[in-house]
Amino acid sequence: MEQPRGTKQKKSCQKNVFIILGFLFILAIITIITVAIIQNKPLEKNVKYGIVLDAGSSHTNLYIYEWPAEKENDTGVVKQVDMCKVDGPGISSYYKEPEKAGLSLKKCMDEAKGVVPENRQRETPLYLGATAGMRLLSMVNPGLSDQVLSSVENNLELYPFDYQGARIITGQEEGAYGWITINYLLGKFVQDESWLSFFPGLKGSETFGALDLGGASTQITFVPENDIESPDNSLHFRLYGRSYNVYTHSFLCYGKDQALQQLFASNIKPTDTILQDPCFNVGYTRNVNVTGLYKNHCTAAYRKSLNVTNVQVIGTGNHDQCLQNVLEIFNRSQCTYSRCSFNGVFQPHLQGDFGAFSAFFFVMDFLKLADIKNPKSLEDAKETVRKFCSRPWQEVKVEFPKTKEKYLSEYCFSGTYILSLLEVGYGFNSTSWDSIRFVGKISGSDAGWTLGYMLNLTNMIPAELPPSRPLSHEGYVALMVVSSLVLVAVLLIIWLSCCKEKCLEKGII
Ligand SMILES: Nc1ncnc2c1ncn2[C@@H]1O[C@H](COP(=O)(O)OP(=O)(O)O)[C@@H](O)[C@H]1O
Numbered sequence: 123m124e125q126p127r128g129t130k131q132k133k134s135c136q137k138n139v140f141i142i143l144g145f146l147f148i149l150a151i152i153t154i155i156t157v158a159i160i161q162n163k164p165l166e167k168n169v170k171y172g173i174v175l176d177a178g179s180s181h182t183n184l185y186i187y188e189w190p191a192e193k194e195n196d197t198g199v200v201k202q203v204d205m206c207k208v209d210g211p212g213i214s215s216y217y218k219e220p221e222k223a224g225l226s227l228k229k230c231m232d233e234a235k236g237v238v239p240e241n242r243q244r245e246t247p248l249y250l251g252a253t254a255g256m257r258l259l260s261m262v263n264p265g266l267s268d269q270v271l272s273s274v275e276n277n278l279e280l281y282p283f284d285y286q287g288a289r290i291i292t293g294q295e296e297g298a299y300g301w302i303t304i305n306y307l308l309g310k311f312v313q314d315e316s317w318l319s320f321f322p323g324l325k326g327s328e329t330f331g332a333l334d335l336g337g338a339s340t341q342i343t344f345v346p347e348n349d350i351e352s353p354d355n356s357l358h359f360r361l362y363g364r365s366y367n368v369y370t371h372s373f374l375c376y377g378k379d380q381a382l383q384q385l386f387a388s389n390i391k392p393t394d395t396i397l398q399d400p401c402f403n404v405g406y407t408r409n410v411n412v413t414g415l416y417k418n419h420c421t422a423a424y425r426k427s428l429n430v431t432n433v434q435v436i437g438t439g440n441h442d443q444c445l446q447n448v449l450e451i452f453n454r455s456q457c458t459y460s461r462c463s464f465n466g467v468f469q470p471h472l473q474g475d476f477g478a479f480s481a482f483f484f485v486m487d488f489l490k491l492a493d494i495k496n497p498k499s500l501e502d503a504k505e506t507v508r509k510f511c512s513r514p515w516q517e518v519k520v521e522f523p524k525t526k527e528k529y530l531s532e533y534c535f536s537g538t539y540i541l542s543l544l545e546v547g548y549g550f551n552s553t554s555w556d557s558i559r560f561v562g563k564i565s566g567s568d569a570g571w572t573l574g575y576m577l578n579l580t581n582m583i584p585a586e587l588p589p590s591r592p593l594s595h596e597g598y599v600a601l602m603v604v605s606s607l608v609l610v611a612v613l614l615i616i617w618l619s620c621c622k623e624k625c626l627e628k629g630i631i
């Protein structure tokens with residue numbers, strides 16, 4: 123039977139209403155999803171860079187770091203992307219021709235231009251920090267150290283980076299930034315330990331102490347359990363919402379090169395042209411020009427007038443004798459505090475684990491004493507160094523043909539010096555020895571003061587924890603979409619049930 127014309131019109135009208143409703147419904151969902159995604163899309167990946175030159179006493183290294191701009195204040199986000207070794211000696215060695223100090227940096231600075239994308243170079247901070255070699259030069263001749271720094275500055279300013287200055291950092295800063303670097307890389311600043319307050323007996327994950335051995339100075343930095351008796355050795359940090367009272371000391375002249383200079387200066391006889399040296403392997407010889415030996419601040423205490431200008435050092439490879447000589451440079455007789463390390467310097471009881479880096483690592487790694495998977499006891503380490511010292515130089519040279527002769531010839535001395543500094547100097551014993559990890563890199567970044575220096579100068583370590591977002595971006599979008607869908611569905615159901623009665627009344631349905 124044919125339907126009346128009015129009923130047909132009503133049905134087509136009803137169909138159109140549903141099509142329009144459906145269309146609007148889908149449009150609303152798409153709009154909600156799109157707006158949620160666009161509005162909350164994280165900023166485009168914006169990578170920032172920073173460059174630090176570590177002008178050490180023996181050589182200069184350039185480090186390039188990168189980090190995502192939007193995560194600047196998170197911990198553990200800065201990564202070392204490049205390291206360039208500057209050819210030649212440390213900048214302080216150019217004191218006779220300062221202009222060459224700046225020129226020596228060219229190769230690495232050019233390399234940096236290739237690593238940092240061009241559009242980021244202008245905003246990339248560039249720092250140079252000089253350590254103990256320049257500290258010594260500035261003590262002996264401040265005019266010359268200023269000239270070396272100006273030469274470096276003039277060259278660094280030629281580059282398109284955001285040059286922030288070249289300066290001599292203090293021993294305290296060197297210790298502090300080394301400590302910040304390793305704890306940042308080890309993730310020691312991240313733990314949210316609020317729950318630990320419910321268990322007063324339990325301690326949070328402790329920071330690592332930092333042991334840095336350079337050529338001219340060495341630093342020890344850690345959080346002690348007891349009070350720090352001397353204000354010069356005390357630092358206070360507030361990092362990511364936690365306070366740290368840190369002990370630090372930098373021993374100028376106790377880097378391994380200056381410690382060796384001290385030994386030469388103390389053992390050379392005024393008229394002898396030969397020095398029989400137990401800290402070098404048998405068969406090794408080296409000529410040492412001694413004219414300037416006592417001009418150095420580190421050897422001043424051993425000053426004597428010499429009748430010779432050159433001394434031939436002849437290795438005798440006697441570890442026990444070497445150890446005896448080395449121990450003589452640590453003065454342990456006077457201390458005005460409750461306890462001291464050496465030379466009358468206050469040091470609290472050693473506390474916690476330590477990361478030992480720079481020359482500590484280079485030497486112990488060479489002697490195969492730095493393998494974290496196969497840790498060696500203090501006694502094993504002593505035996506290894508003793509054995510190495512007793513080996514003839516020719517044999518050592520044949521076994522390690524690629525190792526730089528300067529380093530290779532000094533591993534007997536360096537190994538003996540490191541063990542003495544740690545045991546007799548700082549007071550590590552057979553038990554606490556196990557708390558030392560010899561580390562070169564941590565998560566791909568070199569352990570050293572440079573990263574901590576940059577983090578501090580770019581204000582990348584906040585004193586307080588940044589307020590954390592309760593939801594991740596993805597979680598936020600998902601929640602928005604689901605709630606919107608539920609809302610639309612609920613509205614539709616209400617509207618349909620209300621409308622059904624009205625439509626029935628009006629005869630639309
Ligand atoms: N492969 C290596 N083996 C042994 N020693 C090394 C090696 N590489 C670097 N060194 C030593 O590490 C030390 C680095 O000191 P440096 O940072 O230049 O001095 P400082 O920190 O006192 O200013 C130097 O004594 C250098 O000879």
Ligand SMILES: [Ca+2]
Pocket residue numbers: 178179253335336337480
């Ligand atoms: Ca150094």
